[in-house]
Amino acid sequence: xxxxxxxxxxxxxxxxxxxxxxxxxxxxxxxxxxxxxxxxxxxxxxxxxxxxxxxxxxxxxxxxxxxxxxxxxxxxxxxxxxxxxxxxxxxxxxxxxxxxxxxxxxxxxxxxxxxxxxxxxxxxxxxxxxxxxxxxxxxxxxxxxxxxxxxxxxxxxxxxxxxxxxxxxxxxxxxxxxxxxxxxxxxxxxxxxxxxxxxxxxxxxxxxxxxxxxxxxxxxxxxxxxxxxxxxxxxxxxxxxxxxxxxxxxxxxxxxxxxxxxxxxxxxxxxxxxxxxxxxxxxxxxxxxxxxxxxxxxxxxxxxxxxxxxxxxxxxxxxxxxxxxxxxxxxxxxxxxxxxxxxxxxxxxxxxxxxxxxxxxxxxxxxxxxxxxxxxxxxxxxxxxxxxxxxxxxxxxxxxxxxxxxxxxxxxxxxxxxxxxxxxxxxxxxxxxxxxxxxxxxxxxxxxxxxxxxxxxxxxxxxxxxxxxxxxxxxxxxxxxxxxxxxxxxxxxxxxxxxxxxxxxxxxxxxxxxxxxxxxxxxxxxxxxxxxxxxxxxxxxxxxxxxxxxxxxxxxxxxxxxxxxxxxxxxxxxxxxxxxxxxxxxxxxxxxxxxxxxxxxxxxxxxxxxxxxxxxxxxxxxxxxxxxxxxxxxxxxxxxxxxxx
Numbered sequence: 001x002x003x004x005x006x007x008x009x010x011x012x013x014x015x016x017x018x019x020x021x022x023x024x025x026x027x028x029x030x031x032x033x034x035x036x037x038x039x040x041x042x043x044x045x046x047x048x049x050x051x052x053x054x055x056x057x058x059x060x061x062x063x064x065x066x067x068x069x070x071x072x073x074x075x076x077x078x079x080x081x082x083x084x085x086x087x088x089x090x091x092x093x094x095x096x097x098x099x100x101x102x103x104x105x106x107x108x109x110x111x112x113x114x115x116x117x118x119x120x121x122x123x124x125x126x127x128x129x130x131x132x133x134x135x136x137x138x139x140x141x142x143x144x145x146x147x148x149x150x151x152x153x154x155x156x157x158x159x160x161x162x163x164x165x166x167x168x169x170x171x172x173x174x175x176x177x178x179x180x181x182x183x184x185x186x187x188x189x190x191x192x193x194x195x196x197x198x199x200x201x202x203x204x205x206x207x208x209x210x211x212x213x214x215x216x217x218x219x220x221x222x223x224x225x226x227x228x229x230x231x232x233x234x235x236x237x238x239x240x241x242x243x244x245x246x247x248x249x250x251x252x253x254x255x256x257x258x259x260x261x262x263x264x265x266x267x268x269x270x271x272x273x274x275x276x277x278x279x280x281x282x283x284x285x286x287x288x289x290x291x292x293x294x295x296x297x298x299x300x301x302x303x304x305x306x307x308x309x310x311x312x313x314x315x316x317x318x319x320x321x322x323x324x325x326x327x328x329x330x331x332x333x334x335x336x337x338x339x340x341x342x343x344x345x346x347x348x349x350x351x352x353x354x355x356x357x358x359x360x361x362x363x364x365x366x367x368x369x370x371x372x373x374x375x376x377x378x379x380x381x382x383x384x385x386x387x388x389x390x391x392x393x394x395x396x397x398x399x400x401x402x403x404x405x406x407x408x409x410x411x412x413x414x415x416x417x418x419x420x421x422x423x424x425x426x427x428x429x430x431x432x433x434x435x436x437x438x439x440x441x442x443x444x445x446x447x448x449x450x451x452x453x454x455x456x457x458x459x460x461x462x463x464x465x466x467x468x469x470x471x472x473x474x475x476x477x478x479x480x481x482x483x484x485x486x487x488x489x490x491x492x493x494x495x496x497x498x499x500x501x502x503x504x505x506x507x508x509x510x511x512x513x514x515x516x517x518x519x520x521x522x523x524x525x526x527x528x529x530x531x532x533x534x535x536x537x538x539x540x541x542x543x544x545x546x547x548x549x550x551x552x553x554x555x556x557x558x559x560x561x562x563x564x565x566x567x568x569x570x571x572x573x574x575x576x577x578x579x580x581x582x583x584x585x586x587x588x589x590x591x592x593x594x595x596x597x598x599x600x601x602x603x604x605x606x607x608x609x610x611x612x613x614x615x616x617x618x619x620x621x622x623x624x625x626x627x628x629x630x631x632x633x634x635x636x637x638x639x640x641x642x643x644x645x
Contacts, residue, residue, distance in 0.1 A: 074156075074161075076174050076177075076178050077156035078157075080178060081149065081482070083181070084145050084148060084152070085149070087145050089563070091141045094137040094140070095133075095556070100553075101130060102532075105531045109123060116129070128197065128217055128218055129197055131216075131218055132198040132218050134200075134528055136191075136199070140188070142332065150478045155240065158587065159247050162261075162264060163251060163253065164254075166597050166598055166599075169246040170246075174239075174240070174243050177237075177243065180233070180239065187225055187232065191221070196221055197218050198226070199225070199226035200217070200219065200222065202528065204329070206321065207318045207321050210289060211289055211318075212301075212311075223293070230282070231283065234283045237275050241273070244268055245269065253603045254605040255606035256606040260610065262346055263359070264342040264585075267343075268342060270370045271334070271335050275331075275335055277331075278327065278328045278374070282324070284324060285324035288300065292313075292316070299316050302315055302316045326377035326380045330377040330380065333466075334369055337437075340477020341366070341408060344412070344434070344477050347426045347480045348412060349613060350581050351421060351427035351430070353420040353613050356611045357411045365405070376394060376397045377394075382394075398448035409438055420621075424499075426483035426499075427480070437469060440464075440468030440472070440514075441469050443465040443518060444469060446461075446465075459524055459526060460518075460520050460525045460527055461517070461522055464515070467514050476507075482566070483499055484581065487592075488576075488587055491576050491592045491593040495569060501561055506558060509558060512547070512551035513551045525541060532545075577592070578590075582620070582622045584623060584625050589604050604626035606625045607625065607627065619634070
């Protein structure tokens with residue numbers, strides 16, 4: 001399938017606008033522009049269009065302020081993306097080491113000693129370091145890759161471009177958001193190199209293991225660094241979330257009502273609200289844990305004995321921590337998956353050449369997920385001794401939240417139905433997202449049932465479920481977004497053949513990893529065990545574990561295809577045209593490489609919704625949002641004929 005698409009006007013050469021240096025007069029017009037795309041002749045200096053970046057001629061800036069401490073939302077998005085990619089490869093490497101241990105528990109891995117040092121003893125992986133790998137892999141993937149890497153990249157990049165704003169509401173806060181994230185990353189990474197090793201209480205850091213520095217080596221300095229890192233990370237997320245919400249509410253261009261927003265913006269907007277409401281609860285949980293560790297309090301501790309000696313800790317409850325953690329932890333699932341849902345919706349409509357099916361129902365389902373995600377956290381705690389009646393309430397709400405997810409799935413499939421589909425790399429990953437979301441989501445119905453969950457809890461069935469429905473699906477949404485918006489990010493196209501190789505390697509590999517995990521999980525195979533060879537009942541799964549481990553390592557290696565394609569295309573990829581996918585949203589009305597300020601002249605006004613694809617009577621199979629109805633009389637519906645402009 002040839003994925004090379006010409007520009008909308010058929011041009012390829014004169015569309016290469018790579019600098020705002022020659023656009024001074026037009027930028028002067030832009031500075032006089034009002035908040036929603038209106039022309040205000042005597043607008044005073046310092047209005048919201050120019051605040052934080054008074055010099056729109058960013059070619060004159062020192063490289064330090066242009067690329068490192070930039071306040072341009074597009075540069076900050078790239079910083080989030082590149083940092084997230086680096087973390088993803090590290091997190092994948094840690095999981096590969098874990099799978100080596102699980103696939104070949106009796107083997108020696110002396111060749112890893114140059115990389116792991118003292119954590120390889122007599123050729124064997126240290127059991128305590130294995131727990132550290134579990135903790136660090138989960139933390140990195142959930143927070144640093146799928147939260148900051150995904151939402152930080154695309155919320156930053158697309159919100160101003162798709163709502164018609166010069167930049168975020170506060171460029172300075174936006175810059176701080178990235179640097180708090182980066183410092184948090186450095187603190188977390190440093191814990192891998194300390195004498196006692198990284199945190200080893202699991203990525204959920206349940207007390208008392210995480211609350212007692214003397215419990216195991218991984219409960220010491222590594223745990224302290226983990227808590228410090230997460231505190232910085234939460235600050236980053238709150239700074240970003242406030243910025244995203246403010247930008248969507250206040251800085252939309254003229255005509256861009258909430259009912260004309262692309263589904264990407266709805267997803268980012270609601271994700272930011274989720275983060276603003278949920279992350280402070282995790283911050284409070286982390287703060288109380290720090291008090292228990294360092295200041296002698298007993299919020300989470302009671303009747304603790306170490307080596308037969310009673311500690312002076314009474315009155316606390318570790319279940320309190322679980323309530324606080326999962327009050328963030330379950331919205332976190334949707335903080336991860338909802339941006340991917342928005343990206344997939346946009347990519348799918350564009351490449352199916354059809355309007356998205358059920359636009360209002362899609363918005364309603366996103367709102368429903370946002371609300372319900374706050375009242376289902378207890379399904380993670382069915383085995384804590386919860387009152388059965390309360391458990392039944394959480395079970396009911398958990399099953400109800402499947403309804404808006406099912407609505408979205410139906411609408412995606414209906415969008416594909418009889419569409420003129422272009423199988424670009426981004427489209428393949430969008431379709432793959434629907435596949436993994438459905439297959440992984442079905443097992444969530446099993447785990448949402450309290451009776452069944454008690455049997456499956458802490459088995460590989462749980463691991464398979466959330467890796468397939470959350471991790472793999474979110475990665476597929478992220479890849480769909482990178483392939484689709486790469487031309488707007490870097491002005492060049494990624495190689496489609498390498499994209500196809502990357503897709504099929506990842507899709508088939510993911511199913512080879514996680515489908516067998518469901519099977520061994522039903523059989524009772526436990527998670528987080530360093531070695532299962534002491535259990536005779538699990539010996540029958542030795543071959544299957546080796547198969548899973550082999551597939552997991554191959555999937556991780558397959559991501560280097562994406563890395564090569566990504567880096568190579570930045571410098572040597574085919575040059576992009578202004579609108580290579582023939583999309584309708586506003587970001588494709590900017591120059592190929594827009595400077596700080598996005599539009600060289602007046603910000604386009606919006607007249608229509610973002611999904612006017614293949615409209616009967618239209619000259620082309622797409623009509624951008626900034627095209628007035630007066631210019632498309634042949635395709636207008638009766639109620640569109642006399643719309644004011």
